[in-house]
Amino acid sequence: xxxxxxxxxxxxxxxxxxxxxxxxxxxxxxxxxxxxxxxxxxxxxxxxxxxxxxxxxxxxxxxxxxxxxx
Numbered sequence: 662x663x664x665x666x667x668x669x670x671x672x673x674x675x676x677x678x679x680x681x682x683x684x685x686x687x688x689x690x691x692x693x694x695x696x697x698x699x700x701x702x703x704x705x706x707x708x709x710x711x712x713x714x715x716x717x718x719x720x721x722x723x724x725x726x727x728x729x730x731x
Contacts (some may be wrong), residue, residue, distance in 0.1 A: 663689040 671682035685691070714720070 665683055667680050667684055670677045670678065
């Protein structure tokens with residue numbers, strides 16, 4: 662994802678051309694650790710930060726993202 666954020670975008674060539682040159686050879690994936698998000702587990706504050714109505718699309722998407730991170 663970071664490669665895409667920093668990478669070149671033809672629709673925004675002026676701004677992204679320079680930034681894309683800083684992507685390391687092989688991309689950022691090489692620096693990830695398989696259990697790197699294990700530490701972040703405690704950072705997900707589910708009960709007070711987000712206030713979605715029960716059974717809305719936002720609730721479903723939020724839960725899917727949390728499950729993906731798990």
